[in-house]
Amino acid sequence: MPLQATLTTSSSIWSIFWIFLKLGLTSFGGPIAHLGYYRNEFVLRRRWLNEARYADLVALCQFLPGPASSQVGFSLGVLRGGGLAGGLAAWAGFTLPSALLMFAFALGAANLAGPWAAGLVHGLKLVAVAVVAQAVWGMARTLTPDRQRIAIALACMALVILVDGVATQLAAIAGGAMAGYWLCRGPLVQLDGALAMPVGRRAGIAALVLFAILLLGLPVLLGFTTHGPLLLFDVFYRSGALVFGGGHVVLPLLQAGTVATGWVPNETFLAGYGLAQALPGPLFAFAAFLGAQAGMTASALAGAALALLALFMPGLLLVYGTLPFWDRFRRHAAARRAMMGANAAVVGILGAALLDPVWTSAVFDVRDAGVALAGLLLLTLWKAPPWIVVILSAAAGVLLAAV
Template sequence: MSRAFNQNAHKAEQAASRGSPGEVFRVFLKLGVTSFGGPIAHLGYFRDELVVRRKWIDEPGYGDLVALCQFLPGPASSQVGFSLGVLRGNGLLGGLAAWFAFTMPSALMLLAFALGAAAFTGPVAEGFLHGLKLVAVAVVAQAIWGMTRTLTPDRARAGIALAAVAIVVIYGGSLGQIAAIALGALAGLRLCRGEGAPVSGHLSFPVSRRSGAAALMLFAALFLALPVIAGGAGHQSIALFNAFFRSGALVFGGGHVVLPLLQAQVVAPGWVTNEAFLAGYGVAQAVPGPLFTFAAYLGAVMGPTPNGVAGAAIALVAIFLPGLLLVYGMLPFWDTLRSRQSAQAAMRGANAAVVGILGAALYSPVWTSAVLAPRDFALALGGFLLLTVWKAPPWIVVVLLAAAGALLGAVRNF
């Protein structure tokens, strides 16, 4: 009797802690217009807003989710955001609300540029963009500061994090990241056992196993069938969808890693000129949100039809779809896996490796591309202190550092 009561009480508490797709949309829309700095910085923004401030998920659960999304192909930060939307918004509608709100601001900006928006040039504009890079330094540093204390609290996990840094530095790229997480999980199996701590919270996503299996099967069917259909049908819209779907399906780590694949898919066949491709890539660095929205620009500037708004929509959906199908398919199985003692030990090691990967990314490319002079270090440090000591919202730091960068750019022009 008491057991049934406890189970019902837990279900009621879990239902009460969930919100609505509308709430998810509003929160992620704010993140979509303020999250500058690429996927690593996005994870910092998500942690600050959704783990620390709103407490949608606890720190270990967030680390588990980040590790899962790092293992899967696709844009890791968008997959984390989509999963948090599923969790908070009580299902697929919440996940789609999170994805749409986080993705659309940057996609619309890149579409506007593709359709002829004025180029963002000049010393003030360059200073503004440089200020946004310094925001990424502060945000990533804050994320590492917080995650280090919770995910690497002992010598074993600190050692795993340092080993992950070494692996990423030596091997680089997405393969280095995947290897670091996999080796971290193996090290955790040996070094992080015997900690009888229970799983913190419940990562019970409102996704049935049948729905998860259906999503995984749909991914496999599209991956195998689209090239055949595109080759036989002769329709440019199908060929366009196939090109961007395969780019999203074959990239681990997301972000900049997808660019060589995209270039091969759209420049080599003559759909987009190399000059237009590079111009769009430059603008993509200036907008918030996921770098995968670069697909919207490419779909719009295509030579063959469909292009414009229709081409942008096809390319955007196609490049995100494989990653979202994969993470949605894995969500119903993830809580069971992480509840096992061996899985807990492996995840402790994997989470420690994630901290190491974030640490390596803080240096390159985040630090090396942003901190070029002593004044850059001073601005980045100021942003870090605003976030950690004064607990300022990230959007305030974005506004202040971007404005400071623009002011320095104007001063240097005189």
């Protein structure tokens, strides 16, 4: 049964925006939690689609690079609004609250001074340690369940540790995909059903072509100019195009693009990343903070908006372009095996980032390690909401600075 057959009448663009705005204000807990909020709102409560079709949509967005929960929300908007306008309304509503809060923090970060402020920033950096450690552990259990994928993850982790840089991370992902194609030869889960969406093949192809032009053409164009906004857009677009396996994987990519280039101090980067864990909505809203801090545009607001758009754009282009072809493509065993290897590779890349710069920049003594470990235990064993862990760790950082 095609997906459209499960829907009621379409909604107006403004109603879609307001529905997702309310979710953007209240959806705490990260991408997995966001998928649960969507299910409760659109499958159980509003009945926009049934359980099987929602599962198909989630599978598509988890297969592609990009922020899966934002891609699912965008696709739900496309589905309900009958096209691209509905998708953009859903994305804007879900993203604006956290993006505006991150932009406000970027403006206020320059005014933070004194021992208490240094302690606050240090506490937020320790949150990043706990959150990334939780992400590595959770992703490793899901994405590296066998010896082949464990080996891929460890090899990619060693490669990224030994040879720093964005090019190494790209090579690790590509190598992981090739290794997955050859090594992941176990039986694959059988796929049932069909996924259809109100997107024509021409529109899908146009989106995929635009994705490729920007990914390949921007570096070529930058060979002839050093225009600041264009360089900013390229760094964030490239990062968004290579986020396989979850939103936290964007951390090493953005760190290489903004900290290693000297745009944003590492302490500020990790503090903003830690704060992003306390906010509702997508983790990718962190881009608004970095874009405002980078100083590559005429104003902080322009930098925040440009970075935010660039980081989300590749994932949205990919999902929009893939929707007309997904049902056929997802049945190719070779593509699924390559993705298994790529996902294992990103576990290794994120593990390397946990060691450096996250751990090395935040943990300096036993007390720091204790705060980070306490945050990790709160997240994993006690299932505490991330915003509570952020508040407690920030308070611990201020306390440690005082004593």
